[in-house]
Amino acid sequence: MESKIITGSTAENEAPVRFVIEPSEALEMMKELRLSSVMELLPTLLPAVKRMARAPISSYHVGAAGLGESGRIYFGVNLEFPGLPLHHSVHAEQFMICNAVAHEERAIRCIAVSSAPCGHCRQFLQEIRNASEILILITGSGSGSDFRPLSSFIPEPFGPPDLLLDDEPLLLEPHDNRIEIIGQWDGIKGAARRVRDAAEEAARKAHAPYSGCPSGFAVADGEGRVCAGAYAESAAHNPGMGPVAAAMAAFVAASGGAWEEIEEAALVEKEGAVVSQEGTAKLVLAAVAPKARLLVYHYRTPDAL
Ligand code: THU
Ligand code: ZN
Secondary structure, X not given: OOOOOOOOOOOOOOOOOOOEEOHHHHHHHHHHXXXXXXXHHHHHHHHHHHOOOEOOOOOOOOEEEEEEOOOOEEEEEOEOOOOOOHHHOEXXXXXXXXXXXXXXXXXXXXXXXXXXXXXXXXXXXXXXXXXXXXXXXXXXOOOOOOOEEHHHHOOOOOOHHHHOOOXXXXXXXXXXOOOEEOOOOXXXXXXXXXXXXXXXXXXXXXXXXXXXXXXXEEEEEOOOOEEXXXXXXXXXXXXXXXHHHHHHHHHHHHHOOOHHHEEEEEEEEEOOOOOOOXXXXXXXXXXXXXXXXXXXXXXXXXXXX
16 A cells, blocks of 8 residues: 555656655545554555665665654655765665754654665664664565564664763754854855855754764755755764765755755864864765855854854
């Protein structure tokens, strides 16, 4: 059974897939499909979501749908970037979680995904409070049809409690990183100004307790559409999602357009950051959006002024 409300196509005459579903829309879909719970709805959405994956290297499409405590449903797909090493790929589960972060969702209760989540994704989910209780359903063939807790996929987890104090905010919890951009940028106007502001806002919300280097990245296309990504670190380092990848995912979610359409980009990061995103930003833009202009802004935390 597949929901018809989301078409999964951006072809003319068909509604494009949106990457967030409001609770009222979810209810409508449930009625249409005669489902009694939103958990049952999640897997029906995946075939359409999967079609939005950008996987020119593997041709392997993955779709994920996560139910937030707000009742909203967030989607994610995998992204592959031709010209870049494979480790720059974005996994559908990471995309979905960053999508939830961008919408200030405070908890994800259950996730349906079209393939088994890889080790990195299982680890990345550990950044969410009470991660072990997140329920996961794998819809791919031979995986059964039950939601099972993340603790059954990763029974002896390494995670934030190994490195952080209990009162440190975790990935979906409010962050207000204190940031003051250095220098006079009054001359920056229009799209450049909007991407700077969006990148700064993302840096304030970033989850970077392990490096102490929160950062944000934002892009704009020729139509002035602005999309931002906040850095989301992992206790295990490698499974984290950088702000550049997060912004590329936000661009897919917002516009469905080609990355080549990106014209402006801004990175906001700490002065002298021990973990810097500048090299990655240049590398990714050169590969997927070569005509984009990048401006890099540095900040100091107010205490360091
Ligand atoms: N992939 C995911 O999106 N999630 C997973 O956890 C497994 C792998 C993607 C990454 C890559 O684009 C493709 O599937 C093949 O590995
Ligand atoms: Zn994965």
